[in-house]
Amino acid sequence: MKLKKEILQNILILIVIYALREVGEILMGKNGTSLNSELHKHVLTCTFYLSFTTVYFINYLVLVPRFIVQKKYVQYGFSFLGLMLVFACVRFMLEEVILFKIFGEHNYFFEGSNIIGVYLVDSFYYTLVAVLLSVVISLLYRYNEKSQEMHQLELAHQKAQMSALKSQISPHFLFNTLNSFYVELFDTHPETANDILKLCNLLRYVTYETSTDYVTVEKEISFIKDYMYFFERRYEDNFFVELNIHGDVRDEQVPSLILIHFIENVCKHGIISQEDKPAFIDIYINTEENKLEVITKNHINISEKYHESGIGTENIRKRLEVLYGDAFELYYQQDDHQFEAYLSMPLQIISNKTELSHDFIT
Incomplete structure (x- = not known):
């Protein structure tokens, strides 16, 4: 339930980011010139967001817990490169193979350019954005969770002390009284005096040592x-x-x-x-x-x-x-x-x- 709630909150964050990006696109006037290219643009947008979201959650749910949290930064670096290549390959297959056959248009086309190289550079940029965003949000979640856990630990420890010290009203008075009994009984009833000493040890432990x-x-x-x-x-x-x-x-x-x-x-x-x-x-x-x-x-x-x-x-x-x-x-x-x-x-x-x-x- 906790993980499900966290995932839903992350999805909401991504939706807000995507909405702001689309508003920016509209304000900048980046629109298609024909029905075909307009439809193509919307489909490309959907494939991009799908790929970006996939990278985001792979990093958030798998790579961060397995490598960042465990401080395995070298392994994480290789995982990042692998994630970038997967992102580039998936986008290339969707946008330059499947959608090209449907719409007959490239997503990226520059005269004399290497389209695969363009996709690698572009995918590196967007993978980096997705990774940084998911790392920051994941660490914020973990920091908040750790703060709550420490608060719970403090409450639990206080409860433990209270449970162990229900009768603690004036420990100094109690210790002084028991010490008087110990001194008085030491010569005449050494066994009882020893019992009092051990009782004092118990009380002193739960009173002071467990603070x-x-x-x-x-x-x-x-x-x-x-x-x-x-x-x-x-x-x-x-x-x-x-x-x-x-x-x-x-x-x-x-x-x-x-x-x-x-x-x-x-x-x-x-x-x-x-x-x-x-x-x-x-x-x-x-x-x-x-x-x-x-x-x-x-x-x-x-x-x-x-x-x-x-x-x-x-x-x-x-x-x-x-x-x-x-x-x-x-x-x-x-x-x-x-x-x-x-x-x-x-x-x-x-x-x-x-x-x-x-x-x-x-």
């Missing part, structure tokens, strides 16, 4: 571990979720609050308290291919259906589309007993390597 679009993988994984820790405490010896981290971290970054969506879905909606039905969370950090993969597998109750959790499945997909276009992969699979989620997305490279060892939580 930007990206966070380091190391911080995101640390957040995941603290999150899972509380489920482990809740279920004690009946928590059967295995978290496997594969690979090294070199300060790569990922969108904030993306990974927790998958972990939350496993811990809140999957079967995690049965030893014979363990859940698995695998995070692969592939620095060679510059991508991060998340795979989760967990059993579910027969009546359990996957639904939005955390900041929402649809919100996740929209954020990834805005950030990475089609350079990510996200899918969910579910049968009567098991649910599986998969995400693959690019890593944002910063610098400096820090090691992240394998960690297993069972």
Whole structure:
């Protein structure tokens, strides 16, 4: 629907340009001298506009996305020359072969001139006009689309933060209060003090670290571990979720609050308290291919259906589309007993390597 609307708008732009050109022709008094040449002129005009429109949309729909957007300028240059030759050949066949047999008149005729050379020069000019026009309009469309996507991303990120911080009224007061409890319990109840410390880490992460679009993988994984820790405490010896981290971290970054969506879905909606039905969370950090993969597998109750959790499945997909276009992969699979989620997305490279060892939580 979006592409269809864009094409219709481009057709309207071309119609306006053609109308202005025809008005200019009339004002300049370029009219035929006989009925036959007048009819021939109108037919030639139609064939020219048809050829021009074809070149315009071939460039707009095929060459610009494939070469200009991908910054393959050399390939685009050869494609332009090929397009010009096609334009010249089509016009020559229509105007100097087919229409010449019908009307007995040439479109271009200069004494002693090479008509093929004239068509090549003329076609180069009009191909250049069609190409420049379609490139400018295409880039304007893409700029406008990118601006809207960035606006949507900002709104989505704000929504993610609001969803994660529903109870955030005065974080400084909350942290100070929890810190007081931590100090008071550190000697007498060290385990409880440790729980308070991890809770502070969770709150501090969603309060401060997620204020930007990206966070380091190391911080995101640390957040995941603290999150899972509380489920482990809740279920004690009946928590059967295995978290496997594969690979090294070199300060790569990922969108904030993306990974927790998958972990939350496993811990809140999957079967995690049965030893014979363990859940698995695998995070692969592939620095060679510059991508991060998340795979989760967990059993579910027969009546359990996957639904939005955390900041929402649809919100996740929209954020990834805005950030990475089609350079990510996200899918969910579910049968009567098991649910599986998969995400693959690019890593944002910063610098400096820090090691992240394998960690297993069972």
